[in-house]
Amino acid sequence: MPKNYTRVQTVISFLFLFLTPLALAKAISSYQNPFNFLENPLIWIGLIAFGLVVLAKEMLTITGVAKIEKAEMIKAGINPEEVDHWAWAKKLINKWTEAKAIEEEGEIVLDHNYDGIKELDNNLPPWWVYMFYATIIFAVVYLVKYEMMGAPNQDMEYAQSVAQAKRELAAFRSTSKEAIIDAETVTILTDESDLNRGKAVYNLNCAACHIADGGGGIGPNLTDEYWILGGGIKNVFTTITNGGRDGKGMVAWGKTLKPKDIQKVASYIMGMQGTTPAKPKPPQGELYKDETQEVKEEIIEQVKDSVQ
Known part of the structure; x- marks a missing residue:
């Protein structure tokens, strides 16, 4: 049984x-x-x-x-x-340390004697010696692989990873039904519903520092052509997303707002250009002129010259 x-x-x-x-x-x-x-x-x-x-x-x-x-x-x-169940562990430790027992220290004692303090001629522990040899082997392999054979180092691997990520992102954008909005792809929105949403986001998050009409308070004036971190929809989108100057600029709203809402509020801010606020703050930063506008003006001048 x-x-x-x-x-x-x-x-x-x-x-x-x-x-x-x-x-x-x-x-x-x-x-x-x-x-x-x-x-x-x-x-x-x-x-x-x-x-x-x-x-x-x-x-x-x-x-x-x-x-x-x-x-x-x-x-x-x-x-x-009476059986020592840890004898195997003690044997292993003794093998890897080559430590002498107290009663055997007389075999390795040296003649150096200072105030009764004696010096023992202990061998380096095998575990330390083997690790030292391993570091030498590693250094040789590293030198040959990366310095002589030109294997990709960390900088090269990072560049390859970034390039691969960009290719994957481009492939995703080409097949995605919904476009990805970032500083490279953002465009100005002109639809009334988008601007109304941008105004609502602005009044809720931005008006406290820039005033409702954009004239500037704690933050700079948003209605003139002077910008601290660059004007234009791409720069404004980037500034809202990443925040202002370190230590004294606005917070990075990219942690709170969605890219769609940042695009809408940036478009609303761009629509403030040329308006007249009640108490405009003096200009700050540098005069910004849209590069696309310069290109357009250049083309117009070329057309005029060709006609004449």
């Missing part, structure tokens, strides 16, 4: 350890976010339960083996209490 019970227990244990991982793998693959505890708590319950069962089984196995070893020692006339 005990043998049959042991066999049945072994079969059940094998089936559990073999089939449970398959069931968990099937369950994990059937969910979109399997490891989200709030969405799929049963996955985590199953994993934890499986881990606890395996741990309990191993603990029982270790305990059983220890009892068998103890019984064998008693049968052989050895007292289990």
Whole structure:
């Protein structure tokens, strides 16, 4: 009966350890976010339960083996209490440190003696020596690979990663139904609904420092042609997103506002150009002239010259 019970227990244990991982793998693959505890708590319950069962089984196995070893020692006339179970660890430590026992220090004592303080001629620990050799090998491999064979270093790998990210972003933009808005792709919006949304965002977040009519308060005047960090929709979008000057500029609204809303409020601010606020603040920064406008003026002049 005990043998049959042991066999049945072994079969059940094998089936559990073999089939449970398959069931968990099937369950994990059937969910979109399997490891989200709030969405799929049963996955985590199953994993934890499986881990606890395996741990309990191993603990029982270790305990059983220890009892068998103890019984064998008693049968052989050895007292289990006198056996040093950590002898293997002590032997390993001694091998990797080559430390001498106190009673053996007389073999390595030197003639140096100062006020009773003696010096021992200990060898360098093998673990330290091997690590030193490993650093030499690493230095040689590094020198040959990166300095002589021209393998990509960190700067090159960074440049390659950035280039790859740009290619992936360009591919995504070409297939995405919704355009990605950033400082490179942002354009001025002229639709009334977009400008109304921009005005609402401005009044809520910007008017406290720039005044509702854009004349400037704590922040600079937004109605003149002078800009501290550059004018134009791209510069204004970048300034709103990343914030003003370090230590004394406005906060980075890119952490709070969505790119769409930043585009709308930037477009609304661009619409303030040339308006007359009630109490305009003196100009700050440098006079900014849109580069596209310069190009247009240049083309017009060329056309006039060609006609004449």
